[in-house]
Amino acid sequence: MNCKKDRTFFALNKEPTSVVFCFYFSIAVNSSSVYLDSQFAMPELPEVETTKRGIQPHLEGRVITSLIVRQPKLRWPIPDEVVSKTIGQTILGVSRRGKYIGIHTAKGTVIIHLGMSGSLYLVEKNTPPLFHDHVDIHLNNDQWLRYTDPRRFGSILWHEKGSDTTNWLTHPLLINLGPEPLTDDFNFEYFNLKAKGKKQAIKMFIMDSKQVVGVGNIYANEALFLAGIHPHKPAGTVERKQFMLLVECIKNVLSKAIEQGRTTLKDFVGGDGKPGYFKQSLSVYGRAGEVCVNCSSILEETRLGQRSTVFCPQCQK
Numbered sequence: 327m328n329c330k331k332d333r334t335f336f337a338l339n340k341e342p343t344s345v346v347f348c349f350y351f352s353i354a355v356n357s358s359s360v361y362l363d364s365q366f367a368m369p370e371l372p373e374v375e376t377t378k379r380g381i382q383p384h385l386e387g388r389v390i391t392s393l394i395v396r397q398p399k400l401r402w403p404i405p406d407e408v409v410s411k412t413i414g415q416t417i418l419g420v421s422r423r424g425k426y427i428g429i430h431t432a433k434g435t436v437i438i439h440l441g442m443s444g445s446l447y448l449v450e451k452n453t454p455p456l457f458h459d460h461v462d463i464h465l466n467n468d469q470w471l472r473y474t475d476p477r478r479f480g481s482i483l484w485h486e487k488g489s490d491t492t493n494w495l496t497h498p499l500l501i502n503l504g505p506e507p508l509t510d511d512f513n514f515e516y517f518n519l520k521a522k523g524k525k526q527a528i529k530m531f532i533m534d535s536k537q538v539v540g541v542g543n544i545y546a547n548e549a550l551f552l553a554g555i556h557p558h559k560p561a562g563t564v565e566r567k568q569f570m571l572l573v574e575c576i577k578n579v580l581s582k583a584i585e586q587g588r589t590t591l592k593d594f595v596g597g598d599g600k601p602g603y604f605k606q607s608l609s610v611y612g613r614a615g616e617v618c619v620n621c622s623s624i625l626e627e628t629r630l631g632q633r634s635t636v637f638c639p640q641c642q643k
């Protein structure tokens with residue numbers, strides 16, 4: 327079975343017809359899908375990957391000339407080493423693991439998590455900070471890397487350098503992470519084995535970063551719909567064929583979202599700077615009470631792990 331053929335990503339190229347603004351989400355609805363403008367949404371793996379790709383070419387090879395911390399109280403306090411060990415250091419590389427971005431220097435790695443509302447982007451030097459602009463990293467080309475986070479659930483941490491640049495992967499927050507969903511390490515055999523005998527709901531299982539990283543709530547909803555699996559189904563009872571399809575659908579929804587993010591890479595530099603992330607078309611997330619894009623049933627909503635869970639009672643078994 328093929329995820330793409332089975333249930334198409336509906337209306338990917340259609341323009342939204344109307345816009346409804348909510349507090350965190352701005353959602354545009356047309357006849358067959360929802361577009362999530364994630365400007366105000368929680369950054370998930372595709373947004374973090376897009377952020378990494380957006381800032382990477384402007385950082386690598388640059389020297390950190392100074393670092394301004396206006397608000398150290400993020401999810402955890404920003405450690406002093408982030409300032410004391412990085413000034414004068416050349417940025418050797420930028421990488422991503424799960425939803426963490428690593429900015430590597432010869433002394434160690436600055437580890438950044440965007441939390442629920444964080445963003446990273448480049449501004450021209452001396453661009454005045456706004457209220458939620460908590461950290462600026464000054465570079466030797468007159469650009470500043472700015473960290474903005476209205477809700478302050480993000481984090482900026484330090485990991486001392488070991489013998490090579492992969493050393494940051496041994497940080498306590500990263501060491502137990504499951505495989506990256508878009509690599510070959512995340513495959514049917516691995517995932518099926520992990521699920522064996524598990525009574526946990528399949529949606530909770532795929533959102534567990536110890537099993538696989540980066541499948542956030544939106545993508546879990548979408549992937550389960552595309553694979554035709556009921557979100558409450560115990561992980562250990564999902565049939566082999568369904569599991570195979572689910573792995574394919576997870577890879578597909580995430581890579582489609584990253585592909586859509588390519589159009590926004592220019593937003594990470596210049597102007598008033600803040601990246602808008604990108605609009606995505608969604609089949610079930612945010613559409614409870616509306617008609618299924620695949621059949622005429624009404625989409626239902628439940629809560630799983632206190633997160634909105636939307637599914638089609640007809641298409642998902």
Ligand SMILES: [Zn+2]
Nearest residue numbers: 618621638641
């Ligand atoms: Zn349906």
